[in-house]
Amino acid sequence: xxxxxxxxxxxxxxxxxxxxxxxxxxxxxxxxxxxxxxxxxxxxxxxxxxxxxxxxxxxxxxxxxxxxxxxxxxxxxxxxxxxxxxxxxxxxxxxxxxxxxxxxxxxxxxxxxxxxxxxxxxxxxxxxxxxxxxxxxxxxxxxxxxxxxxxxxxxxxxxxxxxxxxxxxxxxxxxxxxxxxxxxxxxxxxxxxxxxxxxxxxxxxxxxxxxxxxxxxxxxxxxxxxxxxxxxxxxxxxxxxxxxxxxxxxxxxxxxxxxxxxxxxxxxxxxxxxxxxxxxxxxxxxxxxxxxxxxxxxxxxxxx
Amino acid sequence: xxxxxxxxxxxxxxxxxxxxxxxxxxxxxxxxxxxxxxxxxxxxxxxxxxxxxxxxxxxxxxxxxxxxxxxxxxxxxxxxxxxxxxxxxxxxxxxxxxxxxxxxxxxxxxxxxxxxxxxxxxxxxxxxxxxxxxxxxxxxxxxxxxxxxxxxxxxxxxxxxxxxxxxxxxxxxxxxxxxxxxxxxxxxxxxxxxxxxxxxxxxxxxxxxxxxxxxxxxxxxxxxxxxxxxxxxxxxxxxxxxxxxxxxxxxxxxxxxxxxxxxxxxxxxxxxxxxxxxxxxxxxxxxxxxxxxxxxxxxxxxxx
Numbered sequence: 001x002x003x004x005x006x007x008x009x010x011x012x013x014x015x016x017x018x019x020x021x022x023x024x025x026x027x028x029x030x031x032x033x034x035x036x037x038x039x040x041x042x043x044x045x046x047x048x049x050x051x052x053x054x055x056x057x058x059x060x061x062x063x064x065x066x067x068x069x070x071x072x073x074x075x076x077x078x079x080x081x082x083x084x085x086x087x088x089x090x091x092x093x094x095x096x097x098x099x100x101x102x103x104x105x106x107x108x109x110x111x112x113x114x115x116x117x118x119x120x121x122x123x124x125x126x127x128x129x130x131x132x133x134x135x136x137x138x139x140x141x142x143x144x145x146x147x148x149x150x151x152x153x154x155x156x157x158x159x160x161x162x163x164x165x166x167x168x169x170x171x172x173x174x175x176x177x178x179x180x181x182x183x184x185x186x187x188x189x190x191x192x193x194x195x196x197x198x199x200x201x202x203x204x205x206x207x208x209x210x211x212x213x214x215x216x217x218x219x220x221x222x223x224x225x226x227x228x229x230x231x232x233x234x235x236x237x238x239x240x241x242x243x244x245x246x247x248x249x250x251x252x253x254x255x256x257x258x259x260x261x262x263x264x265x266x267x268x269x270x271x272x273x274x275x276x277x278x279x280x281x282x283x284x285x286x287x288x289x290x291x292x293x294x295x296x297x298x299x300x301x302x303x304x
Numbered sequence: 305x306x307x308x309x310x311x312x313x314x315x316x317x318x319x320x321x322x323x324x325x326x327x328x329x330x331x332x333x334x335x336x337x338x339x340x341x342x343x344x345x346x347x348x349x350x351x352x353x354x355x356x357x358x359x360x361x362x363x364x365x366x367x368x369x370x371x372x373x374x375x376x377x378x379x380x381x382x383x384x385x386x387x388x389x390x391x392x393x394x395x396x397x398x399x400x401x402x403x404x405x406x407x408x409x410x411x412x413x414x415x416x417x418x419x420x421x422x423x424x425x426x427x428x429x430x431x432x433x434x435x436x437x438x439x440x441x442x443x444x445x446x447x448x449x450x451x452x453x454x455x456x457x458x459x460x461x462x463x464x465x466x467x468x469x470x471x472x473x474x475x476x477x478x479x480x481x482x483x484x485x486x487x488x489x490x491x492x493x494x495x496x497x498x499x500x501x502x503x504x505x506x507x508x509x510x511x512x513x514x515x516x517x518x519x520x521x522x523x524x525x526x527x528x529x530x531x532x533x534x535x536x537x538x539x540x541x542x543x544x545x546x547x548x549x550x551x552x553x554x555x556x557x558x559x560x561x562x563x564x565x566x567x568x569x570x571x572x573x574x575x576x577x578x579x580x581x582x583x584x585x586x587x588x589x590x591x592x593x594x595x596x597x598x599x600x601x602x603x604x605x606x607x608x
Binding site: 107123124125126127128129130131132133134135159160162168169170174178181184185186187188189190191193194195200 | 411427428429430431432433434435436437438439463464466472473474478482485488489490491492493494495497498499504
């Protein structure tokens with residue numbers, strides 16, 4: 001058996017099309033959803049993420065309100081900006097690109113984002129509601145929502161399944177576990193202190209890997225017929241046939257490629273479905289961010 | 305092997321003694337911790353719980369600020385009281401006895417309790433922080449904290465263990481799972497949609513039962529040597545030797561007794577340690593509430 005390769009790019013594109021169509025309907029009524037993106041400093045990875053988010057906003061008709069602050073900005077000034085965006089009626093979502101410089105307390109900044117503009121879903125109130133029966137957060141975090149969306153679109157039965165989440169980060173592992181639990185999976189959360197981890201993962205009908213260890217999940221750790229979602233994005237060196245590191249002719253630096261937390265080539269032979277890296281969960285994050293921004297706008301417009 | 309019977313009454317008493325000693329030290333400096341208890345209506349079980357809480361406050365030197373409101377109180381008036389208590393510097397904890405009458409939105413009321421007086425730990429911010437890495441809620445919910453306290457005092461190794469929580473309620477199951485995860489257990493949460501539940505529970509080094517089904521956990525569902533914590537409190541009819549319901553001579557009504565979610569007599573033969581019902585987790589809830597109130601007071605006094 002060879003697994004269905006879950007095409008995250010195609011699913012993400014479908015979601016973007018859905019959002020674009022809804023945004024167009026709102027704009028026809030004079031209602032314009034807006035996303036504020038705030039970046040501090042010039043980390044190349046952060047700049048690249050924020051640029052993609054802003055470009056996607058424009059593609060979908062969402063107003064992009066960008067703020068670039070210097071690396072040296074004070075916590076007070078950043079806080080003042082977040083509060084101003086919090087009160088700005090044109091802003092329906094506020095995204096603060098992480099990580100922030102060390103002199104700034106991330107928790108203080110994120111807690112200043114009003115919960116009805118917290119499109120990242122990182123505010124403790126939104127996390128708390130995610131874990132509570134009978135409560136629904138306005139926003140679920142983007143990457144975990146993308147995980148669940150992929151499972152749904154590929155036809156996985158979540159209710160009643162055994163789901164194992166590897167990793168318990170605030171951004172992916174924990175909220176993914178809470179979302180799957182909310183969908184009635186029996187959820188186990190594994191982490192660095194888990195013993196006999198292969199025994200646990202082999203019980204999973206749905207396996208979500210989010211630990212940041214290249215090819216950690218090997219074929220013997222996977223139950224035949226499982227749905228495997230790989231959230232890992234790890235840069236590893238490209239090797240020449242003789243085992244030496246390949247060097248880029250363009251940059252003169254060692255070549256790297258992206259691999260996930262799952263040994264894709266081996267695991268795809270036994271899983272029912274699997275996400276590749278890149279092209280699996282990755283493209284979903286921005287798509288879900290756009291969906292959350294639309295949701296925030298509909299909430300503000302009284303349309304939810 | 306016969307299990308250690310975990311004496312919740314004794315542990316709860318030890319905690320009460322610790323709290324009492326700390327309260328006395330605070331009082332010597334003129335600092336008096338205060339707990340406000342709010343009850344709406346006259347449900348006999350609620351009256352009995354609130355009375356115990358108030359008595360315990362007095363035993364430990366904590367000021368007890370009681371408010372009884374009629375069943376017919378409006379949501380607005382209840383909200384006004386909560387807000388007033390929220391601002392009252394003599395009040396360091398606010399306990400709203402649940403359930404509230406149906407015309408009152410429980411979520412609205414509980415969200416009005418300031419998070420630094422939320423001694424029940426039910427506010428979404430406190431729940432969210434419980435589930436987040438690097439965040440600590442000021443208060444963890446009382447009953448789940450009691451569960452962990454019992455495990456600690458009986459010497460269970462939580463880190464690295466497999467823990468299974470039966471039930472995912474906001475009050476017990478979910479926060480117990482988050483607390484155990486925070487202590488580095490590998491946690492699985494089971495619920496009504498879990499399939500082959502015995503297979504899952506048999507893997508547990510630590511088994512927490514909080515589903516409200518009398519004697520649901522039978523001996524074949526328990527791993528030999530497991531730590532079994534029974535949070536269930538179920539009233540069941542007492543039977544005569546001939547199988548007919550026993551009738552109380554005093555009241556003329558059928559006699560009932562309390563049993564837990566675990567088949568105690570059978571499971572105690574294989575577990576390493578087990579809590580009885582009553583006398584296990586039950587007494588811990590009020591003890592942890594007192595501990596939380598003391599914590600709230602120390603927070604307010606700038607002593608944390």
